[in-house]
Amino acid sequence: MTKRSVLDWGATQFIRVGGVFVVIAVVLIFLYLLYKVVPLFSNINVEATSPHQISQSHTDTIPPIYSGIDEYSSILYSVNKSGNISYYDLRGGKNPPSDALLPSHLSSSDIIAHSLITQLPFDHYAIATKDEEGGKAFVVTHQYAISYPNNTRIITPEIMYPWGEKTLPINSNTQKIALREDDDRVIVATAFEQSITLYEYTKEQSLLDDEMSFELEREEILSVNHSIDFLLINFDLRWVIALSRNGEKTFFPLYKSNIANHKQEVVGKNSKITQAKWLIGELSILVGTDKGEIEQWFPIREQGREKYQKIRTFKLSKHPITTVAGERLRKGFVATDNQGNAGVFYTSSENHLNTQKVVDKALIQTIVSPQDDEILFLDKDFQWHHWKVDNPHPEGNFKQIWQKIHYENYSEPKYLWQSSAANQDFEPKFSLTPLLFGTIKGAFYAMLFAIPLAILGAIYTAFFMSKRMRQYVKPTVEVMEALPTVILGFLAGLWMAPFVEKNLMLLFLMLFALPLGILLFGFLSSKLPKPTSAFSLQNRFITIIPLVFALTAICYIIADPVQNLFFDGDVRLYITQELGITYNQRNALVVGFAMGFAVIPTIFSITEDAIYSVPKHLVNGSLAMGASPWQTLIGVVIPTASPAIFSAVMIGLGRAVGETMIVLMATGNTPVMELNIFEGMRTLSANIAVEMPESEVDSSHFRILFLAALVLFMFTFVFNTVAESIRLKLKKKYAEL
């Protein structure tokens, strides 16, 4: 082989590889977006590790009344009825020594009730005890001290009493206790048979020695007409809830001055309650039933009154629910039944993530680790079972993204996009529907403005205009395409939005005056005795330019009088005050103009080319048969070119859908779902531009933004592919003609 042929061969291979780069690029973009989106919808991964044989050697812990785990999921504690705490090192280390739950001065009393207060940052429990002096309530914290001797982490559990030696006196006949405190109050609710005793204490911390002092503010007895098997107070001290195993529920709004009068009672239907827990945020309760279902209840405002309502039901199995444990950081939960099944759920999007048999025995306790990545189940033979859970996107499902969801604090299911907020237990709301709606709304108004101007203009330029003029007019319109959209957006937002607001009347008038005036002028010009070149088919668009200015000037002059006459002086105020239509300064009308401006050249250029390249003999034939130029256009040219016009519209639509800067700058970017032309919107693209830089890599938010990009990609892919195939077909047809 000669050097030349080697070179030729090499170049060929090189070009072949390079040639398909474009295909690779498109496929890569699609696949990469998909790759980032898929984990959002993928099933969770549960890895069951071998059961821990830990209870047997600690028979004194049986039966445990409650258990918990540290932040690193390494030390499990378990408290039994007599107040002994046993610790187990789940990582296989030496178990820390046992401890006593009760402080020394109460060591001889009995634990009569307990309840979880909070798990942040450590488990806090309210404990009710009874001795000869009567009932007492206090708070216990299961803390962990972390030290790093020799660069290894050592976690030492310890018991703390945040109130020191202080206890609060309570009814000695107490079966259930619930306790919550804020900065200066403590509320204790105790239940005995069918009555609740509510104590409100004010709390003060001495500045000198951190000593706490409590003062009883009020004590109130609330009676309910069912037994009380579950008693709950929420953290902001708004609700006290009592439930019975038979299914009756009573809700007391603590924030009302007369609690007893405002109670809400719900009679049990056919299922019994087996478990009741707060969901994180302590607004929703999760109620487990003997039918294997978990109901979510939260209050809804109805006629000025908040009422708890059953919002949704999750089905685990047919067997009674034994435990329900909420996740620590998200609105998900784990539930178990008495056959050893465990399910992982997410509340808002009603996502049933997993159900699996843990063991063939009833499960009596469930602990979710502080990072939500490990779950521990205790079976009825006191054996712990351990799950490692890979569940980074529990909320991700079709419903979350596209359907109405009933979120807490909302009175009805809604499409909502709220990706972040200031408070910590905020639940992000990721519905792309309002964004898609905004995208389509913006594109719709843009097309409404662009299609007539672009297509009609293209028809005139291609069919009626002289070749010499066309040579200048076409590039001028096409230059619009090169204008950076950031400039259009900036003008739309800072110049046009205030201008439109001030001159609404002028715009309305022009909408009528321009077409009518031009038509009238045209008709009158045909009455002229002698044809003038200024009104000829070829040149009339030049004549129209000053005419447009003249009509605008007339509209400007009469705008104020018209406003005064019909709209109380100002259309803008009339719209909001008389018609009750919301008016935002940066609204869909402004976007329609600006984005329409951006898509006009796209549509214009393709349409013009298509009409211009309709074979000449078709036109000549029609004209020769005596048709007027317009009749030729309608009867022959447009039908031939119509597929190309359609594809031009598709491509223009694709551009309007994906346009970012204009909508970002010319709308208020609020994700509302209103068709109102005077309101703004938030589009998929603007949303990505605003939120992407701040979203945490690989979080649900990040992936949903990728999904938004994927949706845009597919949208435009369909539009472009359809348009392109239509155009190719047309090209073939022309070639045949």
Place this chain on the structure above:
Amino acid sequence: MPSLKQTEQTRSWSQWKKNGEHWVWVNASAVAICLIMVIGLIGLIVVRGLGHFWVNDVQQIQLQNGTLWLGEQIDTEKSITNDAKQKSKTQILYKVGNREEYSLDFKWFDGEQIKNTTKPEWVAVIERYEWGNAYGKITNLHWQGKTYGINEPQALDNALQAVQNIREKIHTIEKNDIGRTNYQLNEIRLERKKIKADNSLNEIQKNKFYAQLYHKEKKISAHYQEIKKELDKHHKKLEEQGYVTFVLSDNKSKQINLGHIVRVYFPNQMDVVDRTLFYFEKLWEFIIEDPREANTEGGIFPAIFGTVALVMLMTLFVTPLGIITAIYLREYTRQGLIVRIIRISVNNLAGVPSIVYGVFGLGFFVYFMGGSIDELFYSFNLPSPTFGSPNMLWASLTLTLLTLPVVIVSTEEGLNRIPRAIREGSLALGSTKFEVLWRIIIPMISPSIMTGIILAIARAAGEVAPLMLVGVVKLAPDLVIDGNAPFIHLDRQFMHLGFHIFDVGFQSPNIEAAQPLVYATAALLIFIILLLNITTIIIRNNLREKYKALE
């Protein structure tokens, strides 16, 4: 089109309509409106943008209640009144400056409140490095211990010149010397991290390297201290130059340190020639200076530089790729499935919204590729990213994908025009396919390639949305190219004209003050882009003529 003569005279409306005349009028008006919009828009930006640098008279406004104000008239507006009976009022917007006094540069006056306006000769405008413009009357000047009255204008010029000289010195030191030492210190810090992470070295070797670095660092630090001392000296000198005593419109007297003054001028004394010269001085400053006061004053040089560097880097990537794809499509395959797939890909690449490229660029280039590069070559610097954060390189690669179709389509057009005979002729003479391509075709289509590249540049220069995700920032302290080896720093972020418009126009706290600058930036950007586009149109037209001659 075949020449279409005006249809014969029609007399009645229905006849007129039947011929479709009304539609022709509507069509014609669509073109007319499009033209008005394009030209109006460009005109609006150019007038507002370039008008910004023109010196306006400063008026003294006397209100009905006797108070006096000084300001440049900016805008007049009919105010919206709630009551129909009330006559609409005019409101006039003045730029009154003196932001430290009035908290805002701009003030609306009711037309009826204004008793009269005059244009006193003595009005001085002082442009400052902070707090914007000051409007008022200069009473005297204290410079280097001496006091000069207003009748000695030369003294003010000399003083300002002296201040300017000191500023230039400070600028040189800050930009060059301090910048370099900081860069060197940073390099040493990285070097140290690198040694720490290098497992092939034992403790003794490491300590040896550490000692060397320590030695080097000490030397640089000492040098740095020297420079710092020098800089402080200049700063002190600047502060001690003296001050101008200045009386505001409300007769409040204040002193403005000479060191804080950019320039002083007396607008009402200037004639057209002065103003024109001044205009170009300001325009020049706008182009070559760094921005001041949160981008609302000064120039936009870093943004221009960033934009140019970005598109040049992008051109480097996109040109070969685009040409090869086009050549493959036209010269190396037969029409068939592959060609169809490629064509659909090209069209989609052109149609995909630019923000999607941004998302892809951020995910794939920045996090995936950048993250991988960091792990392989810069692991010593982790967790702080080197290439794993938005920067110039990834931004230009993202734009490469975005503009690739433009180059392909344009190159293909060129290839289309080359007559078969030319290819066949040279093949018949025994050249290989590659030789035909390299010696004959590429030289012939080079204008088309040029067109494609220019269009790609125009597109890239105006694109903002994807850049917001992959590397553009509102203020970049260091340019991508500077005097420190290796001179080109692709791992840096950059400023961009388009993003500058968005940022200053929408994120700036003082939008009213920033607006003229945004218009000016927009005018510059439009000017560049129109220039590029018109160039391509001209190239194309020439080409068309050339190939006509060939056929």
